[in-house]
Amino acid sequence: MGKVFDAAEVAKHNNSKSCWVILYDKVYDVTDFVADHPGGANVILKLAGRDATEEYDPVHPTGTLEDNLKPEALLGTIDPATLPKIESSPATPQEAVDYPPVENLLNMDEIEELATAKISKKAWAYYYSAADDKISKRFNTEAFRSILLRPRIFIDCANCSLDTKLLDNHVTMPIYVSPAAQARLGHPSGEAGIAEACRSFGALQIISYSASMTPEEIVADASPEQVFGWQLYVQEGRTRSERMIARINKLTAIKFIVLTLDTPVMGKREDDQRGGDVISRITEEEDTSPKDSAQARDKKSFAGMDPTLTWTETLAWLAKHTSLPVILKGVQTHEDAYIASLHRPQVKAIILSNHGGRSLDTSPPVVHTLLEIRKYCPGVFDKVEVWVDGGVRRGTDVVKAMCLGAKGVGIGRPALFGLSAGGVDGVKRVLQILAEETKTCMRLLGVERLEQLGMQHINTRLVEQQIFDGPSNLAACRAAHLSKL
Numbered sequence: 043m044g045k046v047f048d049a050a051e052v053a054k055h056n057n058s059k060s061c062w063v064i065l066y067d068k069v070y071d072v073t074d075f076v077a078d079h080p081g082g083a084n085v086i087l088k089l090a091g092r093d094a095t096e097e098y099d100p101v102h103p104t105g106t107l108e109d110n111l112k113p114e115a116l117l118g119t120i121d122p123a124t125l126p127k128i129e130s131s132p133a134t135p136q137e138a139v140d141y142p143p144v145e146n147l148l149n150m151d152e153i154e155e156l157a158t159a160k161i162s163k164k165a166w167a168y169y170y171s172a173a174d175d176k177i178s179k180r181f182n183t184e185a186f187r188s189i190l191l192r193p194r195i196f197i198d199c200a201n202c203s204l205d206t207k208l209l210d211n212h213v214t215m216p217i218y219v220s221p222a223a224q225a226r227l228g229h230p231s232g233e234a235g236i237a238e239a240c241r242s243f244g245a246l247q248i249i250s251y252s253a254s255m256t257p258e259e260i261v262a263d264a265s266p267e268q269v270f271g272w273q274l275y276v277q278e279g280r281t282r283s284e285r286m287i288a289r290i291n292k293l294t295a296i297k298f299i300v301l302t303l304d305t306p307v308m309g310k311r312e313d314d315q316r317g318g319d320v321i322s323r324i325t326e327e328e329d330t331s332p333k334d335s336a337q338a339r340d341k342k343s344f345a346g347m348d349p350t351l352t353w354t355e356t357l358a359w360l361a362k363h364t365s366l367p368v369i370l371k372g373v374q375t376h377e378d379a380y381i382a383s384l385h386r387p388q389v390k391a392i393i394l395s396n397h398g399g400r401s402l403d404t405s406p407p408v409v410h411t412l413l414e415i416r417k418y419c420p421g422v423f424d425k426v427e428v429w430v431d432g433g434v435r436r437g438t439d440v441v442k443a444m445c446l447g448a449k450g451v452g453i454g455r456p457a458l459f460g461l462s463a464g465g466v467d468g469v470k471r472v473l474q475i476l477a478e479e480t481k482t483c484m485r486l487l488g489v490e491r492l493e494q495l496g497m498q499h500i501n502t503r504l505v506e507q508q509i510f511d512g513p514s515n516l517a518a519c520r521a522a523h524l525s526k527l
Contacts, residue, residue, distance in 0.1 A: 045118030049092075049125050056091030062117070064093040064125075065107065069117045075110060093125060100165075100226040103256040144464035144471045150435045150456050153472060157228065157462035165227035167317020169458045172399040173309030178407065179399030182433025185409035189442045190501040197488030202481045206492050208450045209367055209390050209427065211269040211297055214244030216492060217440060217476050220395075220431040220452035221273035221300060221371075223252035228462030233260045236457055239469035241265050243477065246450070248300050251275045251286075261295040271369065273300045276348045276356065287363045299364060300393065301356075304372025306349035309401040354526050357385060369429070371395055374406055376414040376422075380516055381523050383425040391427035391449070398432050398454055408432050410509055412446040413502060418514045423447045437479025444492060445500045 047069045055062035061073045063086070076086050089097055141160065147153050158166050172179035204215040219236055226232035233253045237260050240247045248271040249260055261270055272290045277283045290296050360368060370382050371393040382392045394412060396405040406414075408430040415422050422428065430443050431452030440451045453476070460472035484490070487499045 053091040061090045144468045154459045157459040161462045167313045171311035171313035174403035182407045185407035186439040188505040194488035199485040218246035219457045220454040221248045221250035222454040223250040226254035235466045243473045264295045270296045271298045278348045298367040300369045302371045304397045305401045376418040380419045383422045393429045440480045441483045444495045
């Protein structure tokens with residue numbers, strides 16, 4: 043620990059056989075960790091032999107070094123005088139722009155536009171990217187636009203309220219923040235900044251498994267009535283996941299666990315790959331043989347996530363490690379919604395989601411899945427709460443989702459872009475806009491309370507022609523599932 047290194051000496055250790063990095067003015071030997079890095083070896087190797095702090099800091103929570111490196115990996119400190127000098131350049135025209143205050147922004151598109159102008163290319167690519175041709179990403183929003191509203195008149199709607207309960211937790215709006223990773227790429231306040239904004243509006247927040255801050259840091263300043271959930275990706279080997287669940291069990295602000303199931307492998311997100319690949323897949327140049335290549339890609343397909351999860355084994359495993367209610371995220375068909383309802387009371391809710399179009403392109407938008415459930419197994423809505431996320435850009439989208447049976451409506455990218463555009467105030471502006479638009483829509487429909495919303499307020503004829511129209515056979519589906527229990 044006492045040794046002081048020259049930057050030129052560190053620079054010699056720049057390959058997979060001897061890989062050193064500088065982090066927070068300390069020198070680490072990460073050679074043994076390169077092959078096991080969840081984001082792929084290339085993420086580390088491109089920073090080998092130099093100061094990686096600027097790349098590392100926004101995307102890694104406190105304690106990551108201690109959790110993943112042996113104590114002897116810390117070799118010493120760097121002599122700061124030997125580091126390359128970073129010369130400041132005069133402000134570019136873009137840097138000199140007077141950005142509009144977030145309170146002047148009127149919708150999600152304007153907030154995203156401002157965020158895009160302010161954040162790095164890598165951050166924008168990670169937030170914006172979606173799988174393949176981004177068809178599902180666009181369709182998520184377009185599907186809401188295909189539903190028409192049916193306003194009513196001569197109805198007193200002066201006292202409109204967005205108050206509701208999600209899993210018996212009181213919130214002041216049905217809009218919640220979906221698990222959205224790496225918030226500190228957009229703003230230093232990160233997920234804690236999103237939590238501060240949610241506290242101001244009484245909104246629920248689901249903490250991402252890949253958050254850039256620890257769960258403890260995110261909930262540290264929560265109000266007593268504030269509600270959080272925590273997203274779980276089950277890791278291969280399960281040990282790391284079990285340690286994280288044990289930590290979550292100790293945080294009283296976290297009321298439930300969101301088991302995310304729609305990304306057993308990562309989708310091909312080309313914007314992200316071009317922009318810096320925050321969560322990188324292993325690259326061809328790292329492979330040593332065709333056999334090794336296939337094994338490595340299988341192992342590294344999505345940050346070490348376990349692709350072997352099943353209804354019976356995984357839910358039983360989870361029940362051994364927590365008594366918190368479970369929400370299943372990533373349901374995209376009525377069959378899976380129906381099977382999920384068979385697992386109550388452990389499973390309290392499901393989130394209909396195609397991961398923001400980031401996993402499987404041309405997978406259905408939540409509007410389609412909501413209509414599919416209504417068509418084939420409407421009893422699901424009485425057995426578990428149905429939440430949705432993906433494509434929500436207006437308060438009218440929130441209302442339409444609730445008319446179709448949703449209890450909660452999530453936003454992911456809008457929260458990240460709001461944070462990027464204006465920090466905590468940017469997220470507050472996102473929530474304010476959506477809340478005000480939701481209330482305006484309800485009043486124009488002649489509705490004062492969320493529970494009054496229903497199919498009588500919308501016209502879905504245009505979108506119904508796109509809904510799955512094949513055989514359902516839920517009786518056989520139930521029998522096959524129960525036979526495995």
